[in-house]
Structure formats: structure tokens, C-alpha cells
Amino acid sequence: MAGPNLELFKFGVYLFFPLAVMVHYGSPQWYSENVLPIRDQFWPKEESLYRPPRNSEDVKAALDEMKAKRLARREARLKEQADELSSPSASVSTLATDSAWKKQDESQPSRISSLIEDKKSQRLV
Incomplete structure (x- = not known):
């Protein structure tokens, strides 16, 4: 020591x-x-930080703003889809994508069932 x-x-x-x-x-x-x-x-x-709404008027204003943004995005998407459908080459491309989606949907259930089986085998009893 x-x-x-x-x-x-x-x-x-x-x-x-x-x-x-x-x-x-x-x-x-x-x-x-x-x-x-x-x-x-x-x-x-400090100016760039997010300030959550603190009273009901602020919450309503924030909800209205979110709704307006969502509707603007929806309108833009619908307009874009209408433009795509009006073009003559759209019918050929949509047929090709539809067939690809159908093939993917056919393989999807087997894939999902295999994932479910994997989860069941991992469970501890």
C-alpha cells in the first residue's frame, strides 16, 4: 500500500x-x-425558428394556410394530369405504365405473404 x-x-x-x-x-x-x-x-x-400557434386564432390561420397550400398543389397536379391526357403520346405511355403496374400488383401478394410469414417466424412465444 x-x-x-x-x-x-x-x-x-x-x-x-x-x-x-x-x-x-x-x-x-x-x-x-x-x-x-x-x-x-x-x-x-431567432427569426428563422418555427413558432407554433399558441391560441385558437393562430391555429385556425395555420390550418387555413395549410389547406390553401394543399389545394394549390392539388390544382397543379390536376392541371398537369389534364395536360398529359390531352397530349397524343400520352395514351401509349399510359398503356405501358398500366401493364407494368398490373405485373407489379400480381407479384405483390406473394411478396406481402412472404413478409408476413417472416414476421410470424420471428415472433417469440
């Missing part, structure tokens, strides 16, 4: 090392020199 002096040294290291680290890195001078210049690289600006 090394004796009580070693124990006192270890106690001093265990106690004062964390305190020295906290004093060094907690210093206002160190913070202003090392943290403040690069702080904006790590945290986003």
Missing part, C-alpha cells in the same frame, strides 16, 4: 481538477474570446 499521502493526492486531483476546468472555461474573458465570435454558426437566428 502506498499510504495516506497517495490517497490525499488522489482526493485533491478528483476534487480540484473539475473545479479548475469550470473556472477556466467559465471565465467571461474566455467566453467572449472563444464562444461569441462563432456562436451564430451553431444556433439559428
Whole structure:
């Protein structure tokens, strides 16, 4: 055994090392020199953060905005589909894609059933 002096040294290291680290890195001078210049690289600006609605009027406004966006996307999609259907080459391409979907749908049940069987075999009773 090394004796009580070693124990006192270890106690001093265990106690004062964390305190020295906290004093060094907690210093206002160190913070202003090392943290403040690069702080904006790590945290986003306050203006760019998402603010969730806090009252019922804000919730209704957010819902109306989401509904308007969804309807605009739907209208654009319907317009695009109408343009595709009106073009003469669309009938040939849709027939090809329809046959590909039918082939995929035929292989789908066997694939799903194999996945179900795999899950059943993995269960622990």
C-alpha cells in the first residue's frame, strides 16, 4: 500500500481538477474570446425558428394556410394530369405504365405473404 499521502493526492486531483476546468472555461474573458465570435454558426437566428400557434386564432390561420397550400398543389397536379391526357403520346405511355403496374400488383401478394410469414417466424412465444 502506498499510504495516506497517495490517497490525499488522489482526493485533491478528483476534487480540484473539475473545479479548475469550470473556472477556466467559465471565465467571461474566455467566453467572449472563444464562444461569441462563432456562436451564430451553431444556433439559428431567432427569426428563422418555427413558432407554433399558441391560441385558437393562430391555429385556425395555420390550418387555413395549410389547406390553401394543399389545394394549390392539388390544382397543379390536376392541371398537369389534364395536360398529359390531352397530349397524343400520352395514351401509349399510359398503356405501358398500366401493364407494368398490373405485373407489379400480381407479384405483390406473394411478396406481402412472404413478409408476413417472416414476421410470424420471428415472433417469440
